[in-house]
Amino acid sequence: MLDLAATFEKNAIDAAAQVRRICAGAEAVRSAVEALTNSSSSIALGASEFLPGGFVDALRDLPGLLASPTDDQLARAEIGICGAFAGVASSGSVCVAMGPPLVTLTSLLMPLHIVLLMADRIVPRPRDLFDPACLDGEGLRRNLVFITGPSATADMGPLVRGVHGPHRLQILLLE
Amino acid sequence: MSQPIQTSAELNPRSVANKRDKRKLLEAIRMALEIQSPTIRRNTQTFNRGRYQATALLPDYDALKDEARRIKETSIARLPELIEQLRKVIEARGGQVFVARAAEDAQRYVRSTCTRVGAKLVVKGKSITSEEIRLNHVLEAAGIEVAESDLAEFILQVADEQPSHIIAPALHYSRERITALFKRKFQTELALETGEELTQFAREILRQKFLHADVGVTGANLIAADTGTLMLVESEGNIRMTSVLPSVHVAVVGVEKIIPTRREMAPFLELLAASGTGQLMSSYTSFLDPPIGDAPFAMAGKPRRPREFHLVLIDNGRLRMREDAVLRETLYCIRCGACLNSCANFQTVGGHAFGGETYSGGIGGSWEAGIGKLENARFSELCTGCSRCVNQCPVRIDIPWLNENLRNRLNREAGESILSGALTTLTSAPEADERSPASKLFFGNYHWFAEWGSRFPRIANSLGHSRLARWVLERSVGLDPRRKLPLFPQKTLVSAAVRTDGNCAADAVARVALFPDVFTNYGMVERGLAALRVLRAIGADVVITDSLPEGRAALSQGLLATAKEFVQRAASLLDTQIGRGRDIIIVEPSSLAMFRRDARHLLEDSAQFERLRTHTFEPVEYLTRLLRHLGHNPQSVFDVGRSPVGTRLFYHSHCQQKTIGAAAATEEFLRAVGFDVVSSSVECCGMAGSFGYKKDFYELSMAVGEDLFDQVRRAESETAPRALVASGTSCTEQLHAGMHREVLHPIELLAAILRD
Numbered sequence: 030m031l032d033l034a035a036t037f038e039k040n041a042i043d044a045a046a047q048v049r050r051i052c053a054g055a056e057a058v059r060s061a062v063e064a065l066t067n068s069s070s071s072i073a074l075g076a077s078e079f080l081p082g083g084f085v086d087a088l089r090d091l092p093g094l095l096a097s098p099t100d101d102q103l104a105r106a107e108i109g110i111c112g113a114f115a116g117v118a119s120s121g122s123v124c125v126a127m128g129p130p131l132v133t134l135t136s137l138l139m140p141l142h143i144v145l146l147m148a149d150r151i152v153p154r155p156r157d158l159f160d161p162a163c164l165d166g167e168g169l170r171r172n173l174v175f176i177t178g179p180s181a182t183a184d185m186g187p188l189v190r191g192v193h194g195p196h197r198l199q200i201l202l203l204e
Numbered sequence: 205m206s207q208p209i210q211t212s213a214e215l216n217p218r219s220v221a222n223k224r225d226k227r228k229l230l231e232a233i234r235m236a237l238e239i240q241s242p243t244i245r246r247n248t249q250t251f252n253r254g255r256y257q258a259t260a261l262l263p264d265y266d267a268l269k270d271e272a273r274r275i276k277e278t279s280i281a282r283l284p285e286l287i288e289q290l291r292k293v294i295e296a297r298g299g300q301v302f303v304a305r306a307a308e309d310a311q312r313y314v315r316s317t318c319t320r321v322g323a324k325l326v327v328k329g330k331s332i333t334s335e336e337i338r339l340n341h342v343l344e345a346a347g348i349e350v351a352e353s354d355l356a357e358f359i360l361q362v363a364d365e366q367p368s369h370i371i372a373p374a375l376h377y378s379r380e381r382i383t384a385l386f387k388r389k390f391q392t393e394l395a396l397e398t399g400e401e402l403t404q405f406a407r408e409i410l411r412q413k414f415l416h417a418d419v420g421v422t423g424a425n426l427i428a429a430d431t432g433t434l435m436l437v438e439s440e441g442n443i444r445m446t447s448v449l450p451s452v453h454v455a456v457v458g459v460e461k462i463i464p465t466r467r468e469m470a471p472f473l474e475l476l477a478a479s480g481t482g483q484l485m486s487s488y489t490s491f492l493d494p495p496i497g498d499a500p501f502a503m504a505g506k507p508r509r510p511r512e513f514h515l516v517l518i519d520n521g522r523l524r525m526r527e528d529a530v531l532r533e534t535l536y537c538i539r540c541g542a543c544l545n546s547c548a549n550f551q552t553v554g555g556h557a558f559g560g561e562t563y564s565g566g567i568g569g570s571w572e573a574g575i576g577k578l579e580n581a582r583f584s585e586l587c588t589g590c591s592r593c594v595n596q597c598p599v600r601i602d603i604p605w606l607n608e609n610l611r612n613r614l615n616r617e618a619g620e621s622i623l624s625g626a627l628t629t630l631t632s633a634p635e636a637d638e639r640s641p642a643s644k645l646f647f648g649n650y651h652w653f654a655e656w657g658s659r660f661p662r663i664a665n666s667l668g669h670s671r672l673a674r675w676v677l678e679r680s681v682g683l684d685p686r687r688k689l690p691l692f693p694q695k696t697l698v699s700a701a702v703r704t705d706g707n708c709a710a711d712a713v714a715r716v717a718l719f720p721d722v723f724t725n726y727g728m729v730e731r732g733l734a735a736l737r738v739l740r741a742i743g744a745d746v747v748i749t750d751s752l753p754e755g756r757a758a759l760s761q762g763l764l765a766t767a768k769e770f771v772q773r774a775a776s777l778l779d780t781q782i783g784r785g786r787d788i789i790i791v792e793p794s795s796l797a798m799f800r801r802d803a804r805h806l807l808e809d810s811a812q813f814e815r816l817r818t819h820t821f822e823p824v825e826y827l828t829r830l831l832r833h834l835g836h837n838p839q840s841v842f843d844v845g846r847s848p849v850g851t852r853l854f855y856h857s858h859c860q861q862k863t864i865g866a867a868a869a870t871e872e873f874l875r876a877v878g879f880d881v882v883s884s885s886v887e888c889c890g891m892a893g894s895f896g897y898k899k900d901f902y903e904l905s906m907a908v909g910e911d912l913f914d915q916v917r918r919a920e921s922e923t924a925p926r927a928l929v930a931s932g933t934s935c936t937e938q939l940h941a942g943m944h945r946e947v948l949h950p951i952e953l954l955a956a957i958l959r960d
Contacts, residue, residue: 044485099504100501100503101503104503119474120474120485127492128497128498133498134498137448155489156473159466159469159470172491172492172493172496173490173491174444174489175489176487177489180440180487181439183247183250184359185355185382185402185406186379186380189400189403193353193410193411193442193444193445194441194444194445194488
């Protein structure tokens with residue numbers, strides 16, 4: 030059988046995302062996030078409805094985490110963390126389902142976006158999420174964004190990574 | 205006398221955006237060649253290579269194209285009903301839908317929406333449709349600040365220029381020119397010498413706009429009627445910001461973007477990204493059902509208004525295009541830009557020359573004609589019909605056919621002159637083509653002149669090279685004096701070939717008929733004779749048919765009635781041979797492509813077209829099949845050691861030959877025989893039939909050819925020269941003009957190395 034996680038990892042890296050494969054557990058998530066942040070970081074945490082609840086709860090007392098941030102604080106925050114709805118192996122995309130508090134903004138406003146993806150939610154190709162039988166057909170009902178690497182532009186001459194959206198995309202792949 | 209053409213330094217691209225007046229087209233070409241060309245070439249060719257690579261990674265690329273095409277056909281067929289379904293869905297969710305019949309209606313609606321909510325700042329995602337309706341101008345006139353947030357649109361807003369590309373609107377700007385522009389306009393001391401510095405500079409300005417905007421205006425790549433879902437594709441993140449941060453979201457969307465269901469967006473996901481930017485997926489592909497539930501963003505001190513969503517559906521001529529059998533195809537366009545990036549002329553001059561006020565490239569003419577006036581499509585003259593875009597279009601639009609139709613319509617509006625009347629009589633042009641311009645009648649009826657020239661070759665050749673005659677030809681039909689005219693042969697192919705009666709010898713390995721196309725019969729006779737010699741040497745029973753024009757020249761000039769008459773006559777001649785069990789060999793690829801591709805639009809009998817499509821072959825393509833069928837190794841028939849030009853070749857296949865899939869065979873066959881072959885990778889040589897012979901386009905044609913010449917030079921740079929080999933008549937002329945060396949046809953070379 031094709032190893033979807035390995036294909037996903039390779040293609041996400043090709044798309045200039047960073048990928049860390051970690052063991053799916055609250056402790057592992059916490060220490061992986063801590064390694065990417067420091068006490069002076071200003072961090073916004075979005076709801077993560079497709080992860081076991083404990084994973085996110087373990088991040089609630091992270092140093093620098095904004096408890097219930099105002100929009101002004103969000104505009105200045107440096108790191109956004111949220112869970113992914115799905116991953117796409119062929120393109121290395123993560124798919125984020127908007128709606129729950131701060132998911133949209135944590136995947137958009139901050140220079141560093143850390144996204145938590147359960148390996149069993151990786152599908153082979155983007156179009157699979159438009160199949161009613163895939164992931165409970167949720168892909169056909171939700172506001173979604175497929176995120177493939179950090180924001181980028183070639184409009185200023187050479188390819189530049191980091192434009193209006195996040196400059197870095199860090200994927201924590203939970204297995 | 206007409207006014208002199210302005211020098212490029214004085215030109216603002218806006219002043220040549222509308223090319224109703226042909227002089228503007230010529231000025232724009234000159235401006236592009238002098239200032240923009242190297243940057244456009246680099247950027248379009250990067251996209252083009254990326255597209256070939258990305259589409260090759262899609263295992264079901266062809267099936268995706270078929271699926272996308274089917275969805276678009278259904279959508280446009282059901283459009284009025286889908287508009288109503290979409291309206292109900294959006295309104296049930298609390299959004300507003302406005303169908304704007306004309307650009308002014310859309311302007312008025314968006315302006316009043318903005319003023320009603322007291323908007324001072326509108327931020328825009330990239331939307332070429334909003335460019336079409338000139339939205340910025342209207343909002344600014346109402347005292348509202350408009351911030352273009354896509355970096356390319358930001359550059360254009362600062363420079364006050366129109367887009368030069370459908371998806372990369374500032375593709376004509378080099379990094380150096382952006383630096384100069386920003387320093388001049390923003391009066392900044394910052395260095396701004398790298399892409400990163402320029403991006404950071406623009407990002408800081410625009411981040412403040414996103415955070416404080418009252419209204420966000422986006423377009424949409426597609427919109428689903430069943431759920432009201434917008435599909436938005438981008439790489440910078442600006443469209444996401446624009447659509448989710450401000451409390452009011454206005455989406456300005458052409459009605460043709462509506463498809464029946466959200467599920468049917470699936471095939472477009474990868475297809476659009478791969479065809480457009482050559483990526484597997486763009487950085488961001490959003491699917492939004494607005495008004496979205498997220499709370500609008502509000503910085504301190506700003507009231508938090510409830511979300512509003514307004515869908516402004518733009519008709520602006522589209523429903524009329526839907527009733528037009530030709531322009532209807534345009535509505536299938538998903539605006540990926542593949543036809544721009546794969547076009548040799550576009551790669552050389554970009555969309556300020558090969559484009560109008562909004563839309564550019566191969567598909568641009570149909571858009572401009574559909575949403576405005578036919579004359580606005582005059583720039584589509586730069587479509588040479590090379591057909592390289594045809595296989596690149598993700599929804600299988602036959603773009604050259606659209607442009608040939610636009611040319612036909614423009615021809616009819618040209619008005620008759622004494623010369624065009626004379627040419628009409630001489631060539632017995634059908635009534636529908638009678639009023640066409642003299643230049644079109646001349647180039648479209650090349651066979652007539654070739655036939656007469658070949659009756660008196662000595663006189664015609666010396667006359668054709670006299671200064672007086674060239675002066676007359678330049679002034680009357682626009683034939684460029686710098687181009688060498690082909691020499692008429694002492695004997696045509698038909699008279700030089702030994703006629704056989706067509707009875708099949710009992711032991712013949714194949715039965716074929718050689719069709720002496722106009723270019724081979726009255727020009728490149730040696731090629732035809734070589735094809736006969738090779739086929740007979742292998743044991744094929746070959747007859748030669750009469751020579752008839754097949755309509756290619758007429759089609760390329762937009763003389764559709766003439767082309768139809770010619771191709772029908774030639775088709776019936778060839779169909780008779782097919783009925784007798786013969787395959788048809790055609791040396792000139794542009795003639796062959798008529799029967800393999802273009803004739804589908806011109807022949808009434810689709811079964812006849814199918815017979816022609818499957819029984820006509822390029823000589824080396826046929827040779828490959830025949831030897832494979834016979835189980836012969838090419839080296840048992842050909843001895844590379846006998847080559848009069850050595851074993852190192854540079855091979856350039858013809859653009860239309862590539863499109864019909866008859867190019868790779870030649871390359872592979874030459875290698876199998878034992879040649880060391882380097883092939884050109886250009887889309888087209890720039891001559892493109894008669895295009896490069898026209899004085900208006902000579903410089904452009906040579907500039908396009910420069911890519912090919914450069915590839916020859918690079919293939920020879922560190923080693924010995926290579927013999928030049930090309931399959932097309934006009935490619936041969938172009939290569940000869942650029943490299944000043946003899947150019948052989950592959951079949952001539954093969955005939956020279958036949959084993960005894």
